[in-house]
Amino acid sequence: MKRNRGKALAFIFVSVLALVWMVPIIMMLVVSFMPPDQRAPRFGGLLISGVSLQNYVTVFEDAEIVTHFVNSVAVTVPSVVLVVVISSLAAFALARLKFFARDIWFYLLIMTLMLPIPTLVVPIFQINKALGLNDSYLGLILPYTALGVPFAIVILRSFFAGFLREIEEAAILDGCTPFGIYWRIMMPVSWPAVAVVIIWQFMTSWNEFILALVTMNSVEVKPLTLVPLVYSGQFMMRPGPMFAILTLITLPVILVYYLMQRFMVSGLTAGAVRG
């Protein structure tokens, strides 16, 4: 009885909090459906005088949303894949192999774990300039990968380190090379940790802003994060289309998260934050 009452209270608490939590997102949706000639709706936009799809029509007609979406994908997906490949190789070596200056490399890498991207924005801009990578996808893919690798290595390394020696030794007796052990034995069972790396890197690359701002100069290569800025001049005085854009750039991430969320929790549980 007492237990049920506690549960009911808890349920009410999270329900109310969830409702409040959702207000900004609801507001984004509501304003995006506002009639295009309405301004300054009451309660910042929670209360509108009618519903219209016109804003979405305007956005698809006047803005290259699809192009920007493709740009974001073209930057994010390669950086995620590269981070998984590069960091898993390195993490495997750091966890299971002995080689020259191994510990030094490891400490160097984890020292840069906290390297904020804004610190390096000036030099990376200059490096990209020297390599001719400004205004190209690679100009973002490579730095995102480089800065994402240390965190991924830390996660994957401790996952790999947890494997039993015996399995590895048996594989070596069967003539398996270290690469074979990495590829056929370790990777196939490491998906929980890999899932965490994927989600983390996806979120960082998809939402990264400052480097994209200075690297991508032409409108046609700008990723979605920059879209509100690109069009804020054009739609500046029209909150409806602006918020339709915000909604459109948010939906893909929510979809990806929704599809991945069960991996996220199980991945974190299975590997990442095991006590």
Next chain:
Amino acid sequence: MYRRITLAVLLLLILALTAPVLAQDEVVVRFRSWSPVIATTEAMIEAFNAENPDITIEPDITNYPEYLVDLQTMAAGGSLPDLIGLEPGALTQQYRDHLMPLQDCAVATWGEDWEDQFFPVGIEQARLGNPEGDDNIYGLPVLVQTINMWYTVPIFEEAGVEPPTTYDELKELADMFNAQGIAPVMIGAGDGWIRRDVYMQLIHNIAPGLIYEAEDGMASFADEPFVEAMTWWKRLFDDGIFQMGALGMTHYPAAVEQIQGGRAAMFPMGAWWQQQAANPNPPPLDQNLAGYAPFKFPDVTGMGAPEDLLGGIDVMLGVTRDSANPDAACKVITDWISGAGAQALINTYNDLPAYIGLRPASFGSENQEAVWDLFTEEWLASVQYARQLKSPDVKQALEDALAGVAAGEMTPAEGMQLVQDANM
């Protein structure tokens, strides 16, 4: 599973590597600016191409702050486009070394007396900040403007009041509108440029023209008139002339949305506000500019408002030294200033034309036409004071000081001292 992933990686990498567009042979003019907005720019390009089909214009229009970032990174990367939008003064001077003098282009197009075909303020300000002895024109003015106040007609009519001309009238109106939940003077003082615009009107009210002397070191920004103007600025906040929380709002888009929604009685803006009439799906107040009328900044100090307005060039265009097709770029610029492209631009009421004699093809209402005529025939001729400052450091310091004083973090005297310190 992993093999397929490897394949996908390879494919994506190849895609990314080959993404840069292949070079083209035709005459291409790349254009970057924050103004005019893309829809207008496209109309101008269409009008230009009707007569010049052999020149392709590639426009990229972004928001002003991000435009500055792009411009700087492109300049550093040696990849400036052919044609760039400029403001007179600080911005143009920053890029002077990258810009081509344009007077030859102007003479070739309009003849030796070309300067007379522009409103004087446009020509004067095109050279703003040039070093001694450098008479080059680094950018040709496309649009000019005045800085002034506007009021919302239905709100004034309902209240049965007239635009204020003195501070006491302004204060009286403010008290009345505040009680009704209407912003007396709506300002998005979070934007530095509008803070500066209002301050410039205050200082010209107190000591007309003195600020330019201070810029040249002939007077100090810490002098009494500047401090007094700063004190008035602070009073506008303290007396509730500006709406509450003004310092945390952007002028565009936050304040503008409230203005359009009919929640502001008055607001500082400029001649470009006429463009509201050309936006798609205009709210009722915007339709044919029915809801707004301009008036001059009140004589807050009671010292007699100078009749000479603040204003100048809205946007001018420059050709970069990296341009592969300077002749084509000249053609585009001059068309956009006085040709078919200019007409397309003016038809959107984007701002006032720098070139004398252009007029929109049609007006939606008498009020709109009357406003246009007031600006072009009366006010523009009396624009005396540049809205822009020469030095980016002074500009930044002044905008910071205005915010700091408004927020109560420093006294007017301390604020102006910071501006003077930056003027070295």
Next chain:
Amino acid sequence: MTRKWLIDNQGLFFMAPAMILFVVFVLYPILYIFNASMYDWDGINQAIYVGVQNYIEMFTDDRSFALSIRNSIYWTFLTIFPQMFLGFILAYILTSGVPLQNAFRVIFFMPAIISPVVLGIIWQRIYAPFGGLLADLAWETGARFLMQPYLSDPKIAIFSTIFVNVWQWTGFSMLMYVAGLQGLPGEVLSAAQVDGAGALQRIRYIVVPMLRHVHLTLILLGVIGTLQTFALVYMLTKGGPNHATEMLPTYIFLKAFPLQSMGYASAVAVVLLVIALGASIFQVSVLGSRFTIGN
């Protein structure tokens, strides 16, 4: 280099891609900013060597820099701990079998995946002192205390900004704790989730200590997040009013790009780098190399 050496050190081949990227995009840029910080340089024209002048100016005569350091300290403490606290409570409730618990988890986590650019624009509408959600609520309901100059008062603005960050990231803390709680032995959790006099004690003395790794991970990620903060502030306040919400990254950006002082910006970046490295070294020395993850 003999063949045998190569075979003994084949780990180097596995490491090679990571090492190359590290050298080009991390190590070289670090050396670069150290060098650039010694110059007066606008990024375009010739740089002038000024030695440690930039540093002297920064530490003796730069109010904006001091503010961004102060704000980083506020940000660290006022985001990490509230997020952890609220996140833990939510996780605890949402693993106890309340109805719709998966839906609730999605709702609370959602802000974490939305671009801060989007959130900045939305929250401006919430905070707007005139016509904003809170201002209108205050006006209509008479709850005047809701009408505050959230983003315009330099004393309040930083806290308003931090609040948005807490809203955004609490769901992330929650999810980490959900994972942590699910990883606990079943009997520990079910024992703790029986209500009654001892429940709080059981949480306090048994569950919380067992989640040590989650706490540490969240602190680590929180510090990284603080030092990275850019987009939210840039969209919400641009660092204003009068630099009251400036963070180190926004200040670096302001100096490097709008104000064209790449040399000075590099000097600020060096300070940020030293702080970041210091935090990393602290983490490593306190927690060893196992700091984020279990086993």
